[in-house]
Amino acid sequence: MEKFEPVIVAFCCHYCAYTAADMAGSQRLDYPPNVKIIRVPCSGKVDAIHILKAFERGADGVYVAGCLEGDCHFKNGNLKAEKQVQYLRKSLDEIGIGGDRLEMVFMSAGMGEFFARKAKEMTEKIRELGPSPVHTQLEQQARQKAS
Amino acid sequence: MITAERKPLKEIMDYIQPFNRILLVGCNECVTVCSAGGRKEVGLLSSALQSAFLSAGKSIEIKEHTLERQCDPEYVEEIVGMMDGVDAVVSMACGCGVQEMARRYKNKPVFPAVNTKFMGASERQGVWAERCQGCGNCLLGITGGICPIARCSKQLMNGPCGGSTNGKCEISKEVDCAWQLIWDRLKMLGQEDRYLDIIPAKDWRTAGGGGPRKIVREDLAG
Ligand code: SF4
Ligand code: SF4
Numbered sequence: 218m219e220k221f222e223p224v225i226v227a228f229c230c231h232y233c234a235y236t237a238a239d240m241a242g243s244q245r246l247d248y249p250p251n252v253k254i255i256r257v258p259c260s261g262k263v264d265a266i267h268i269l270k271a272f273e274r275g276a277d278g279v280y281v282a283g284c285l286e287g288d289c290h291f292k293n294g295n296l297k298a299e300k301q302v303q304y305l306r307k308s309l310d311e312i313g314i315g316g317d318r319l320e321m322v323f324m325s326a327g328m329g330e331f332f333a334r335k336a337k338e339m340t341e342k343i344r345e346l347g348p349s350p351v352h353t354q355l356e357q358q359a360r361q362k363a364s
Numbered sequence: 365m366i367t368a369e370r371k372p373l374k375e376i377m378d379y380i381q382p383f384n385r386i387l388l389v390g391c392n393e394c395v396t397v398c399s400a401g402g403r404k405e406v407g408l409l410s411s412a413l414q415s416a417f418l419s420a421g422k423s424i425e426i427k428e429h430t431l432e433r434q435c436d437p438e439y440v441e442e443i444v445g446m447m448d449g450v451d452a453v454v455s456m457a458c459g460c461g462v463q464e465m466a467r468r469y470k471n472k473p474v475f476p477a478v479n480t481k482f483m484g485a486s487e488r489q490g491v492w493a494e495r496c497q498g499c500g501n502c503l504l505g506i507t508g509g510i511c512p513i514a515r516c517s518k519q520l521m522n523g524p525c526g527g528s529t530n531g532k533c534e535i536s537k538e539v540d541c542a543w544q545l546i547w548d549r550l551k552m553l554g555q556e557d558r559y560l561d562i563i564p565a566k567d568w569r570t571a572g573g574g575g576p577r578k579i580v581r582e583d584l585a586g
Contacts, residue, residue, distance in 0.1 A: 266404070269411040273418075308408075311373045312416045350419035358423075 223277040223343040224352065225252045227336070228267065230260040232290045233326045234282030240329030241336075248336035251343075259283070260321075261294025265305055272314050275352040278343035280320040282335070288325060295323060314349050317342075365394035365485075366458045367492045368401060368478040373412055376454065379475040380424075383451035386413075388477070389443065389465065390430035391457035398492055400478050401456030403430040409456065409477060434461025440468045447472060483514075500570030500577065506558055508549035513571075515542035521563040 229235040235256045241248060257263055260283030271279050281302055283295030299321045306316030320339065324331050348356075380386055388410050396402025410426045417424045427446060431439045434457035452473045455462040458480040466474040482494040497514045503521075504511060513519050517535045524543035527534025531544045550558050570577075 266407050266411065269408060269415070273411045273415045308373075308412060312412050313419045314415060351415050354418045354421060 221344060221348055223251050223340060223348070224275060225249075225278040225280070225336075225339055225343060226271045226276045227252050227254050227280050227282055227339075228257050228260065228263045229254050229282045230262075230284060230289075230295070231256055231258050233284035233288065234260070234322075234324055234332065236326035237282075237324050237328045237332040240327065241333040242329075244329050246329060246333040248333040249340040251340045252336045259289065259291045259294035260298035261289070261291060263298055263301070265301060265308075268302075268305055268319065269308070272309065272312075272318070272349060272351060275349070275355045277346070277349045277352055278318045278320075278339055280322055280335075280339055282322045282324060282332075285323045285325050314351060315346070318346065318349060365397050365483070365492075366460070367398045367481045367484045368395050368458050369481060370400055370405065370409065370456075370478050371476065373416060376409070376475070376477050377413065377416060380413075380452055380454060383473075384423075385425045385427075385449060385451045387427045387429065387443070387446055387450040387453045388413075389434065389453060389455050389457070390428075391434040391455075391461050392430055392432050393435075395457055395461075395478060396430075397486075399490075401458075406430055406456055409454075431457075431461075434458075435464050437464065437468065440464050497571070499566070499568075500572075501567070503563065506561060506563070508546045508553065508555070508558070510542055510545045510549060512542050512546065515540070515545070521566060523559070 229238055235254065238254055260281050263281050268279055268281075281298050283289065283298050286295065289295040302319055302321040306319050309319055310316045322335055324335070388406050390396070390401050390403055390406035392402060395405075399405065406428050410428050413426060414424065427450065429443055429446065431442065433439045434455065447469055450472065452475065453465055453469060454475050454477050455465050456477045458478070459476065462474060462476045483496045483498060484492045484494045487493050494514050496511055499513050503513070512521055517533050517539070518525055520543065524541055525534070528541040528544055531541055533539040533541045547559060550556055
């Protein structure tokens, strides 16, 4: 079997996590290309449907990255996001995708190094978990269509 | 409002397992307000079902639609054009909406996606509590605006039982004793004498004991 390269979606808030990703870039820090970043105005803006749709389209892992506690530019969007992530982890278990494929992380705009490390850790964790069952089926369907 | 909670995914999947084309219908009223079956929940359930069936190797077609109200025939009629292309309907409305769908679209199986719970009010964001059981003969005017039928665990009509302790009901420290609430409120209103009025044995026929209930407004009914 060819090597499994996980698809990971990271919803990053504009003020902290996205800026940290930028910082990682300007510090020339390596992080896996598996992580696809989606910039959002606030982590609290990430709706359950965005996360479920990411998995429905074949993401193997998703994480929501917001500001450190107390630093959210919209007061408590990051804590709301965390509550939502905890709730959705149960839904993902119910669906059969598995709640441990979804995570919430917090960082400040200056934590470029942490951003790169988190991206690596998440990629490794998902690589170990293997492809999501949805991803596996979507690939199988694509192969059937091609042949 | 009428409150509801989504059923476990597994139960909904078992209902629709034999079918391929599903119409998932939400309702814009009570179930939207209690975050159980509005447009948003229709989207979430649809995505969850797609992923869960796909994981099990089955492709399923789900159309999503949310009606203004599912308990009124006028609105239910609106989706007549969508019915040809579907094998089964999943309704996210309360039990009234599910039944209205089943009455109108007799040749389609209709399944409920939520458990309808009670008539209640929102205590705070994300928390709903029972307030009324629709007894058909409201007592709130003599009980200080607090319902002893919906909120007293024993539906007592004339004061608390012996289990009322520090304002809590004997069934749980989390549940307020309705009669404590009633007494406190009557006192606040200076209506303590109300408490001494005996409420006679309640006639439960208006509460459903007399069979299914109906309201006919002659001035409005055609
Ligand atoms: S007395 Fe009857 S109608 Fe009034 S709130 Fe209680 S259950 Fe509802
Ligand atoms: S403790 Fe109060 S609420 Fe509970 S059953 Fe007794 S009277 Fe009713």
